[in-house]
Amino acid sequence: MTEESTSGRVSRRKFLAATGSVGAVGLAGCTQSGSGGGGDGGDGLSGTIDIAGSSTVFPLATAMAERFQSEHSDVNINIQSTGSGGGFANHFCPGRTDFNNASRPIQPTEEEACSGNDVTPVELTVATDALTVIVNNDNDWVDCITVEELHEIYSAESSPTTWSDVNSDWPDQPLELYGPTDASGTYDYFIEAILGEEGPGHRQDYSATEQDRTIIQGVEGSENAIGYLGFAYYSQNTDRVKALSVDDGSGCVEPSLETARAGEYTPLSRPLFTYAKQESLAEEHVAEFARFWLENATSQEIVADEVGYVPLSDEDQQEAMDALESAIENAQG
Structure with missing residues (x-):
């Protein structure tokens, strides 16, 4: 390292x-x-x-x-x-x-x-923290993602290969996934909040790194990329990538200090x-x-x-x- x-x-x-x-x-x-x-x-x-x-x-x-x-x-x-x-x-x-x-x-x-x-x-x-899901700035087909869609994208059971595999309204383009390694608490929390601790687990065919700037760089570099990381690193790079709002069933909520503080950004706000x-x-x-x-x-x-x-x-x-x-x-x- x-x-x-x-x-x-x-x-x-x-x-x-x-x-x-x-x-x-x-x-x-x-x-x-x-x-x-x-x-x-x-x-x-x-x-x-x-x-x-x-x-x-x-x-x-x-x-x-x-x-x-x-x-x-x-x-x-x-x-x-x-x-x-x-x-x-x-x-x-x-x-x-x-x-x-x-x-x-x-x-x-x-x-x-x-x-x-x-x-x-x-x-x-x-x-x-408000764990943040990011996509490329040129991604014009998604601004809000549901918990179910996030589950499908990162689940070892479903492992979709294209965006359209997840949502038919999305393009038939390859998914490029980024995220932290299994040594990371962010990885553990994502499993708990999105995939479920008793579920099939986190898929392993993705670009895993303990360097948050590498996640930013990877998503910035490909229109088809998606990743997740802590809010602080997104907040320093708002011009380089786009953050997605998350819908847990009660409507789309953007990641922010205000929504995390108010308990509205669920289930991805965490101590x-x-x-x-x-x-x-x-x-x-x-x-x-x-x-x-x-x-x-x-x-x-x-x-x-x-x-x-x-x-x-x-x-x-x-x-x-x-x-x-x-x-x-x-x-x-």
């Missing part, structure tokens, strides 16, 4: 446009080595924080890390975009990272894997998470970063305007903060 890095404060929109969800980002002033290591910097906080997981949560985590490090220059934060499942399996549950970003809840098998390595995950809701490793919260710089993230999770400027997600409500923020403070007390007590 290609790696990109940046340091200091950068434009969120320029950063997303340049990197998509690719690779790893290290954000640092003066750095200390060793995951979870603490120490005393000029402001009393220093050490390294390692984060992996969801490509969807990646830009939000990066935005929070930039701001935290502007206040705490002796803290080094490393963020990798690995997919929710890839982060749990390869980084977080083995004890290699302090946080795992996720665009779906942790699964029982992942909780068991974490427990086996004495890792206690603490679930923190950080935003709401986003970061999971803190409770044991790492014993280190003050890790605990303070977690607090900082939640304190800013209600920010319209950061969460909505810069990144493209729905900020937490005050009630949801308080619930997450209560869970965090309890975990910090357990870790430091």
